[in-house]
Amino acid sequence: MRVAIISLVIFVNFILQITLFQWIAVMGISPNTALVLVVCYALLRNDIEGAIVGFFAGLLSEVFFGSSMGIAAFLLMMIGFVCGKPFKDFYKESYVAPIILVAVMSLANEFLFYVFNFLLQGGTNFPRYLTQIIIPTTVYNMLFCIFIYRLVYGIERFLQKRIEKSKNFK
Numbered sequence: 001m002r003v004a005i006i007s008l009v010i011f012v013n014f015i016l017q018i019t020l021f022q023w024i025a026v027m028g029i030s031p032n033t034a035l036v037l038v039v040c041y042a043l044l045r046n047d048i049e050g051a052i053v054g055f056f057a058g059l060l061s062e063v064f065f066g067s068s069m070g071i072a073a074f075l076l077m078m079i080g081f082v083c084g085k086p087f088k089d090f091y092k093e094s095y096v097a098p099i100i101l102v103a104v105m106s107l108a109n110e111f112l113f114y115v116f117n118f119l120l121q122g123g124t125n126f127p128r129y130l131t132q133i134i135i136p137t138t139v140y141n142m143l144f145c146i147f148i149y150r151l152v153y154g155i156e157r158f159l160q161k162r163i164e165k166s167k168n169f170k
Contacts, residue, residue, distance in 0.1 A: 002159055010057050013037050031140040034061060035109055038076050039102050040152040042084035051075050078167030079105045095146055102145040106138040
């Protein structure tokens with residue numbers, strides 16, 4: 001059941017990201033809710049599940065947008081793994097850790113995306129990319145983190161209650 005629900009969440013997030021969130025773009029920048037979802041899920045579960053969610057969320061966007069195959073899936077997979085590793089025992093009701101991790105991972109993701117897609121192809125206008133893409137995307141992702149973390153946290157609590165209920169029923 002957990003796999004079906006998280007798959008549905010990834011798919012709904014993808015649909016929202018390519019439709020509704022394009023309408024709320026600021027200066028041409030829309031939030032990377034897939035990255036926020038991966039960070040939140042990895043924090044609440046663990047590194048392996050975070051990596052799996054990251055891989056499939058990245059793969060879905062690459063298949064749809066036809067970008068260079070593998071970069072987004074690899075980056076989101078690594079983000080899910082890194083975010084799930086050190087934060088196994090943190091206060092899950094707090095929004096501080098998710099917001100800080102989303103900020104750090106957004107900066108890292110956008111920088112590595114720049115390196116893989118532009119710098120290796122000869123584009124060297126990093127200050128412009130930093131001020132017009134990386135920083136606005138990071139700020140936008142941090143704002144969306146509050147809502148997405150609350151949603152993922154609620155889903156995880158619901159699933160845990162269902163699992164405990166089914167164990168007590170047997």
